[in-house]
Amino acid sequence: MTKYIGKRLLYMIISLWLIVTATFFLMRIAPGNPFASEKKLPPEIEANLQAHYGLDQPWYQQYFDYLINVVTWDFGPSFKYKSQTVNDLITEGFPVSFVLGFQAILIAVAFGVLFGVIAALRQNKWQDYSTMAVAVLGISVPSFIMATFLQYFLAIKLQIFPVARWESFMHTILPAIALAAGPMAYIARLTRSSMIEVLANDYIKTAKAKGLSGGVITVKHAMRNALLPVVTYLGPLTAGVLTGSFVIEKIFGIPGLGFHFVTSITNRDYTVIMGVTVFYSILLLLAILLVDIAYGIIDPRIKLAGKKGE
Amino acid sequence: MEKILEVKDLKVSFQTYGGTVQAVRGVSFDLHKGETLAIVGESGSGKSVTSQTLMKLIPMPPGQITGGEILFYGDDIVPKSEKEMENIRGKDISMIFQDPMTSLNPTMKVGNQIIEGLIKHQGLSKADAKKRAIKLLELVGIPMPDKRVNQYPHEFSGGMRQRAMIAIALATNPKLLIADEPTTALDVTIQAQILELMKELQAKMDTSIIFITHDLGVVANVADRVAVMYAGQIVEIGTVDEIFYDPKHPYTWGLLASMPSVDNDTKDELAAIPGTPPDLTNPPIGDAFAARNKYALAIDYEEEPPMFQISETHFAKTWLLHPDAPHVEPPAAVKLRQRQMSSNFDKPVIVKEGI
Numbered sequence: 001m002t003k004y005i006g007k008r009l010l011y012m013i014i015s016l017w018l019i020v021t022a023t024f025f026l027m028r029i030a031p032g033n034p035f036a037s038e039k040k041l042p043p044e045i046e047a048n049l050q051a052h053y054g055l056d057q058p059w060y061q062q063y064f065d066y067l068i069n070v071v072t073w074d075f076g077p078s079f080k081y082k083s084q085t086v087n088d089l090i091t092e093g094f095p096v097s098f099v100l101g102f103q104a105i106l107i108a109v110a111f112g113v114l115f116g117v118i119a120a121l122r123q124n125k126w127q128d129y130s131t132m133a134v135a136v137l138g139i140s141v142p143s144f145i146m147a148t149f150l151q152y153f154l155a156i157k158l159q160i161f162p163v164a165r166w167e168s169f170m171h172t173i174l175p176a177i178a179l180a181a182g183p184m185a186y187i188a189r190l191t192r193s194s195m196i197e198v199l200a201n202d203y204i205k206t207a208k209a210k211g212l213s214g215g216v217i218t219v220k221h222a223m224r225n226a227l228l229p230v231v232t233y234l235g236p237l238t239a240g241v242l243t244g245s246f247v248i249e250k251i252f253g254i255p256g257l258g259f260h261f262v263t264s265i266t267n268r269d270y271t272v273i274m275g276v277t278v279f280y281s282i283l284l285l286l287a288i289l290l291v292d293i294a295y296g297i298i299d300p301r302i303k304l305a306g307k308k309g310e
Numbered sequence: 311m312e313k314i315l316e317v318k319d320l321k322v323s324f325q326t327y328g329g330t331v332q333a334v335r336g337v338s339f340d341l342h343k344g345e346t347l348a349i350v351g352e353s354g355s356g357k358s359v360t361s362q363t364l365m366k367l368i369p370m371p372p373g374q375i376t377g378g379e380i381l382f383y384g385d386d387i388v389p390k391s392e393k394e395m396e397n398i399r400g401k402d403i404s405m406i407f408q409d410p411m412t413s414l415n416p417t418m419k420v421g422n423q424i425i426e427g428l429i430k431h432q433g434l435s436k437a438d439a440k441k442r443a444i445k446l447l448e449l450v451g452i453p454m455p456d457k458r459v460n461q462y463p464h465e466f467s468g469g470m471r472q473r474a475m476i477a478i479a480l481a482t483n484p485k486l487l488i489a490d491e492p493t494t495a496l497d498v499t500i501q502a503q504i505l506e507l508m509k510e511l512q513a514k515m516d517t518s519i520i521f522i523t524h525d526l527g528v529v530a531n532v533a534d535r536v537a538v539m540y541a542g543q544i545v546e547i548g549t550v551d552e553i554f555y556d557p558k559h560p561y562t563w564g565l566l567a568s569m570p571s572v573d574n575d576t577k578d579e580l581a582a583i584p585g586t587p588p589d590l591t592n593p594p595i596g597d598a599f600a601a602r603n604k605y606a607l608a609i610d611y612e613e614e615p616p617m618f619q620i621s622e623t624h625f626a627k628t629w630l631l632h633p634d635a636p637h638v639e640p641p642a643a644v645k646l647r648q649r650q651m652s653s654n655f656d657k658p659v660i661v662k663e664g665i
Contacts (some may be wrong), residue, residue, distance in 0.1 A: 143430030202412040206369060209407075210427040210478065214392075220426075224417050299417055300462040 003225045005289070012285045017259055023274050024063055035079075053079060057150045074274030080267045086275035090259050094279070096166060097249065097256035101241045103172055104179035108237065112184040113223075113230065116191020120226075121218065123196060131188060138185025143244050147178035166254045175252045179244050183237050187230055193227040201225075224298065232295055238287035242280055247288070275298055314485055314518055315364070320378035321584040322356075322363050325371060329591040333359045335542035336378070341486070346512065346519040348550075350565065351539035352588050357522045360539070361488045364520070365403050366395050372605040378467060401431040401584065404479035408491040411515035414463040420447075420474050421459030423482055431482045446477040449509060455621075469500035476507065483515055489524045505531055508660070526569045530554060538562050541588050541598035548624035555649040557640070558618075558626035560605045567643040581641060597629070603637050618658040621651060631658040 035041055035049055048058045053076075054065065075086030087164050087210055091298060115135065117129040141149075155163040161174050198204065199222055207221045246258035253259075257276060264272035322334035328490050334356045362368045365381055366387065372580040380387040382402065390398070407413040413590045415423060422448060425439035434442065440459065447455035450473040463471055472492060479487055488507065493501040509532060512519055521532055529536055529550065538546040538561065546559040557563055564583040585602035588594050594601065600610035607629050609615075618631035629635055639645065 202407055203415040205367060206405075206413045206423075206475070206478070207409060207415070207426075209399055209405040210364060211396045211398070211430055212426060213396055216426075221415050221418070225415070264334060301416055301464045 004294075008289050008292070010188050012022065012182060012282075012289070015285060016281055017067075017277065020067065020274070020278055021063075023277050024066060027270055027273060028059060030268075052078070074270040075278070076267055078264075078272050080264070080269045080272075086271050089272060090257065090275065090279055093255060093257035093260050096254060097242075097245055097258055098202055100172060100179065100249070100254065100256060101238075101245055103176035104183070104241050104245075105234075105237060107176055107180035108183035108187055108241075109230070109234075111180075112187025113191050113227065114187040115184075117195055117218065117223065117226075118186065119192040120195030120199065128192075132192065135185040135188045138181045139189075141181070143178050144251060146181050147175070147248055149249075150174045150178055164251075164253045166252070166256075168226055171220040171252075175248050175254060177243060178251075179248050182244070183240055187237075190229050190233060193228060194229050195222060198222045200228040228295070228299055231291060231298060234283075234294075235291040239284050240284065311337065311342040311345070312344050314383060315366070316379075316381040316384075317360075318379040318381070320360065320363065320380060322359055322368065322373060323369055323376050323378045324368075324373050326591075332421075332590050332593055335590075336591065336618060337539075337544050338378075339537055339544060341518050341520065343485075343518055343536045344512070344516045346521055346532055348521045348523060348533035348536045349539055350526060350529055350536060352587060353525060354544040354590075355539040355589075357539045358490055361405075361453065361522050362492055362518055364391050364486075364488060365399050365405060366392075367399075368407070369495070391636070394644070397431075400427045400484075402484055403483050403486045403488065404482070406475050406479050406489045406492045409495045410475050412456070412467075412470055413475055413496065415427060415473055416463055419460055419462055424459075424474070427478065427481050428445040435558055443477070446481055447474070449478045449511070449640065450474070450480075451503075452477075468496055472500075472504055473507065476504075476511070477560065480511060480515065480517070486518050486520065488520045488522070488544070489615070492521075493528060494523070494525070501528070508532065512644055526565060538565065541593065542590055543598065543627065544623070544625075545599065546624075546626040547555070548621070548626075551649075552621065552624040552651060555643060555647055556620075556624070556651045558620055558624075558631060559628045560603045560630065560640075561599050562626075563640045563644045564602075567641040580644065593657060597627075598632075607635060617661045619661050620658050621653045621655060624651075624654070625661065626658075631659070 011176050037044055041049070047056070056061060057065070066076075073087070075090070078086055078089060079082045081089070115131040119131045122128050150161075151163050151174065155161050162168075162171050165171055201224055204221060205216060207217045212221075242258075245256060248254070248258045249259040257279070260272060261280075262278045263269075264276065317340070318338050320334055320337045321332070322329045324333055337356070337360055339347065346463055349360065350355045359368060359373075363373075363375060364382075364387070366375075375388050377576070378388070382398070387395075387398070414420065421443045422442060424443040425434075425436065428434045428435065428439040428442055432439075441570070444455045444459050447458055452458050452473055458466075458470075466474060475492075492508070493504050496504060500592060505528065508519065511517070519532075521529075523529060533550045535549050536545065537544045538553065538559065540561050546553065546557065546562045548556075553562060554566070557566060561583070564581070567581040568583060583602055588598050588601065595614075596612050597603070597606070597610040597615050600606040603610065609629050614628050615629045615632075617625050617627050619625050630638060640648065
């Protein structure tokens with residue numbers, strides 16, 4: 001197990017290096033620079049700025065400096081927000097994004113699994129048809145449309161929730177729902193088909209022949225086996241929630257990491273873009289690693305390489 | 311001997327898109343304490359549906375019991391609710407399924423799968439149930455049971471899994487064990503071991519067994535009595551000797567003639583029953599077997615044969631036993647081993663109602 005995790009961590013470092021390199025060069029290729037604005041700066045000032053941020057160095061020098069900084073977890077100063085470093089932005093924005101993302105994943109998994117199980121147990125009855133109709137809707141409506149609908153009906157018309165901003169728990173609900181709707185619908189469909197498949201298995205009949213009640217069979221025998229595909233989906237789901245939150249944070253005016261990320265791209269704030277990209281990559285790679293480990297725990301048939309013998 | 315089960319004119323059908331399939335069409339039999347009844351027949355003859363109906367394990371809907379009674383210790387199971395059935399299943403009646411590779415939950419420890427029933431039906435604590443599970447694994451011949459109890463099914467071989475299934479089924483000392491082709495998915499040496507084990511445990515626990523199979527070799531080995539099913543009906547039932555040495559129904563002849571045997575030194579090819587079983591959405595008029603039966607009489611196409619009683623225990627549903635029927639010779643393979651049964655009546659008697 002330790003060997004397996006060690007190996008995975010090594011691969012993660014290689015992937016990160018590739019990601020850092022790719023973003024670094026892609027950004028240099030893109031036209032424009034952080035100091036380009038409508039009002040042209042005098043050449044001396046621009047040269048001074050370039051020198052201050054090390055942009056006058058040859059590209060390989062900049063690249064190696066950056067690599068060393070990343071290894072020491074120093075993403076450098078922001079080009080646009082004076083006196084703020086990228087590390088500051090991450091420590092400030094990430095907790096907000098984390099709460100939003102965590103709530104969204106929680107909603108998506110809890111309700112997705114619940115709806116999926118209900119639909120499977122009542123296959124081809126009205127419960128099945130109605131939940132699946134809602135699920136198709138959830139998958140087809142993009143999160144930004146869902147967000148504006150929620151704002152319009154629940155915040156402006158009914159005034160149950162605040163429209164935007166990030167101040168109390170009530171403020172977190174609408175953005176979390178908007179972010180969770182798509183994944184929730186997907187999980188519901190995934191759970192349904194997987195449950196239907198599992199319920200047709202012989203061991204369900206064995207469980208029934210033991211005299212167990214329907215509830216016990218569903219929870220103890222069917223769900224654990226049916227949830228394997230859902231666990232697999234948690235990796236991509238994390239990615240979806242992360243990227244989804246860029247838009248949602250912008251719409252709801254939430255000062256999270258995604259908000260800074262989007263702003264930094266329009267500002268061409270090189271260090272912020274790269275810093276946040278690297279940070280997100282680490283999160284995603286960790287999420288995938290956790291999913292793989294969880295998979296091995298839930299399904300004893302899956303042996304993580306290095307656990308025994310291998 | 312005490313009669314524990316009495317099935318009277320049981321009818322089961324399934325609603326499908328193609329129409330109503332009459333899977334079981336009036337089956338009657340009984341079972342005594344400690345006895346093994348084998349139900350044989352080809353695929354689709356209704357033997358599995360019959361046995362699963364005894365525990366009401368068939369999916370309802372689309373399945374439906376359209377008639378008859380299942381008296382278990384005199385108590386009719388048919389009208390019982392799902393909740394009442396939960397207290398019978400796994401406690402008084404247990405079941406072993408065909409494929410041990412898929413009948414155990416892959417993500418649950420074998421021990422936990424055994425103790426579920428014990429906790430539910432005998433109210434044991436988890437610790438006591440586990441001790442009992444280890445004893446049961448030992449009883450069914452699994453070595454190192456205290457280690458095995460914490461393993462998952464994929465760590466067991468096929469034969470071991472079937473032993474574990476037997477442990478699950480026998481955990482609560484059921485009065486009736488239904489074994490639905492328990493050896494079909496196993497290789498021959500393991501088959502013999504499992505059959506040996508079942509006989510041994512039956513003797514120990516005095517459990518009655520209904521043994522579903524299409525393997526006549528297995529039948530000869532385990533059964534006290536045999537019921538031959540065809541197209542959802544029992545066409546012949548009798549003691550194992552009566553069925554093997556004095557069969558009366560042409561379908562039983564066909565089955566026996568198609569069984570390879572060591573002492574069958576005829577150079578002939580192994581016989582096969584031509585054709586396929588009838589479509590039970592529209593069961594044929596008359597004898598369901600008539601179309602495949604080379605001994606079929608004209609009446610077989612018009613009227614369903616009644617049940618004839620040949621001895622106290624032997625019944626067959628064929629017009630050939632009628633006093634007016636012409637005398638026919640069974641196939642050579644059957645004739646070779648035919649013996650005169652001393653218990654036979656002078657003449658077959660028509661019985662009105664089943665058995």
